[in-house]
Amino acid sequence: MGDTDQLDNPIVLDIAAYTLTEYVAAKTLESNLEVVFTDAKQSKPCAQPDYDEKLKFPFVRDNYKPTAVHIIDAQELVSADAATETKRVVELTLDLTPLAELNYDPGDTLAVLPCNNSNVVAKLLQRLNLTEQADITCYVRLVPNCTKKTAKVPVYVPTSATPREIFTFYLNLHGVPQKQFLSALANCTSDVKERAFLNSLSAKQGVAHYQSLILERGLCLMQLLDICGSCMPTLALLVEHLPRLLPRPYSIANSPLEYTKQLRIIYSILDKKPGVTTSMLDVKLSLVKEQQVANLFVYPRTQNSFRFTAAELPGNQILIAVGTALAPFLGFLAHKELSESKSTGQTWLYVGAKTPQAVLKQQQLSHWEATSVLQRLRVCYSRTSTGDEPKYVQDLLEKDAAELVDLLQQPSTVMYICADGAKISKSIEETVRGCLQRVLQLDERAALEKIKELRSLGKYREDIWL
Ligand SMILES: Cc1cc2nc3c(=O)[nH]c(=O)nc-3n(C[C@H](O)[C@H](O)[C@H](O)COP(=O)(O)OP(=O)(O)OC[C@H]3O[C@@H](n4cnc5c(N)ncnc54)[C@H](O)[C@@H]3O)c2cc1C
Incomplete structure (x- = not known):
């Protein structure tokens, strides 16, 4: 590192x-x-700039600009494992004080400004x-x-x-x-x-x-x-x-009900050829470990429908995540747990990971299952499953097809899918389409139409981490 x-x-x-x-x-x-x-030598070489108000940043929320926040804590959640190509995963806790009055919902994202x-x-x-x-x-x-x-x-x-x-x-x-x-x-x-x-x-x-x-x-x-x-x-x-060095989005991985002035993000990092931002985050991680000051420049991104708000809380949710993309759902589940108005809705979580060790916050997930925040928790492992055991989330969905379609058909149900790759998201969509086709006895075209309809009704919401 x-x-x-x-x-x-x-x-x-x-x-x-x-x-x-x-x-x-x-x-x-x-x-x-x-x-x-000019003749001027910088007295403080290479300090991160105070970003110009006029400079536009992609998807910046109104009235915000890149702001330095302090990293309060850093925890390694998953260790890298070359044999199973498991990426190391780290959670950072940020001090939100400088982002005055930031209101956010689970599912929202923060932009992190990288530096080379x-x-x-x-x-x-x-x-x-x-x-x-x-x-x-x-x-x-x-x-x-x-x-x-x-x-x-x-x-x-x-x-x-x-x-x-x-x-x-x-x-x-x-x-x-x-x-x-x-x-x-x-x-x-x-x-x-x-x-x-x-x-x-x-x-x-x-x-x-x-x-x-x-x-x-x-x-x-x-x-x-x-x-x-x-x-x-x-x-x-x-x-x-050369193109502009652009900010990268990271999902907020907690509920605003957990903290008032803090927020968590979770990143995975490649072992070989790590990316620009994740390398920078790792340098910050070293600083935190050495108890030195570590800051990040961030801004809140505009909100979209991939959110878990008071409107969705009473309903049912089907949450589907692969790998680190479980991060936003940790916020959804904490929110459901801590909300004053107790939800009687069903929350089903489907998680795909490479190995059992690669599942983020396993104990927390089990706790949510035991305390009925989650009514159904299905997990599968692509590298360690044997025999007939499901390997991919798609297999888990297939297995539950009838009940899944039944839940999805209910008016208050929203299906949320978060995956770190367009291919995985596409494959999950094909599986859901296949389930709809089989269970509702639709032909291929009608199943395609059904997915389109679910999307337009806001019942099929995706976050694709490209
Ligand atoms: C809406 C949204 C939310 C996101 N939320 C998160 C989040 O919560 N946590 C998170 O870790 N990422 C998240 N991402 C992805 C994140 O924004 C970055 O793309 C990722 O961290 C790599 O950034 P980088 O600058 O280090 O890589 P770059 O320098 O941009 O890397 C270049 C290429 O290397 C590959 N690469 C680099 N790092 C990785 C990696 N860790 N895994 C797979 N391929 C990689 C990719 O092909 C990438 O295109 C999100 C993306 C979107 C669009």
Whole structure:
């Protein structure tokens, strides 16, 4: 864990194997931006900025902006296990005091502002010969006599920042390089073979290589700079071509009835090649463990129908979750348990996990089952089930098909599905459709219509973690 995880080992690649003999390189665009350095060295290098009121953030709730909150506690809920590909899962408790008066419901999400790993940024600065200027304030502007009418400095790059800050907070260094970007990189590459390689990847004729190297193998800027040692893009070029580093959503994993000034989020992290935000969260986790101050920049996201409010509380809920995506339902169940108006509705929870150890908060789930917060708890394990035991949540749903459809048909029932992948959600939908078809004796088209109808009535609600 920690600050070095995102530094990949240098890639060894035979670029000749990916260089075409005949191709037409993507059209080179004129560079529209330039960076002007001031004389000012930042006294406090690379502090997270106070975000500009005017800068728009995706799905930000009205009257909120990114705000620093303190991480009060961090608990590891699940340990990583390479044999079963189980991801490590961590729960963070945040102090909500700075987000004054935040009202939220179970199911709501918080956006976390990521920052790129400090070692990755240092490596990039060094690679671009920018180490000496790394903490000098600069600004980005249009080149004099810029001919492109639509050219503009990206709004998310502040009018005054250092190169280190620009790479740390504003640019997605791990984004998928577009063909125009590859062509622009080729233009700042002096070695003939490396230039031909980058040009080939950007060419129409290089579609297959683009597919295999960029889209499938996931080569991004950092690896391309490793492979092409003579490629020397300017800071201005990277500002022009790299996408914005965007906030990531995390589900609130508790009920507002549990705390007034705190909130929990739960994240899973890949063992190999962890993502940008989860790596950053892990660095914060280390700080908390060392009892140092750890802050996160967050904002509440706009609410949608994937919520458990007073309106849904008296009714029935069918909750379906796979892996870490159980997180929002922990909030739903705590809410049902703690609500003053006791619900007599049925709550059924279906959970799919890799192993028994990978189920979040098992004891808490058993407690909710024992105290009738949950009327039905079904759990299955994809890596350890044997024989006829169900492996996937889809199997659990199939098994309960008749009762499930019966409950779903009741007017107050809402089915909530949360999964960390579009494929899983789609497969769950197919299973529910199959159950409806079988139990209600519908043909395929009528079953499709039924799901559509359930969606439009707000009885089938999904959260897809992409
Ligand atoms: C509405 C919504 C709610 C969400 N709630 C949660 C939540 O409560 N908890 C949570 O952990 N995530 C949640 N996510 C996903 C979360 O927003 C991030 O996408 C995830 O944590 C990875 O972010 P990253 O910046 O570390 O990865 P990136 O740098 O964006 O990673 C690049 C790619 O690596 C892969 N990847 C990285 N990390 C993981 C991982 N842990 N598991 C699988 N693939 C991974 C993905 O393919 C990803 O596209 C939610 C997403 C949405 C849309």
